[in-house]
Amino acid sequence: MITGVYSLLSLALFFFLPQSVIAQAYPKQAINLIIPLAPGDSTDVAGRTIGEGLAKLLKVPVVAVNRPGAGGTIGTDSAGKRPRMATRS
16 A cells, blocks of 8 residues: 555655756766777778767767777776766756
């Protein structure tokens, strides 16, 4: 009985919350797409093509950044050391 009341209450709160609370704009800033290979490579072209599509879909700029060297290790390392994007405002 009590669980049914809680379920009904949580369902009612879900439907009556304002849309601005449920759906927030994310991301709010430009996205850096790190490509760990040399510019002009087929992977670079594919990454830039994906970045263009992603920019149209998310309506934020996507910047392709090439970090070649050491078999992709430098690009992977720079991606791991970047500050994380805030998910909440």
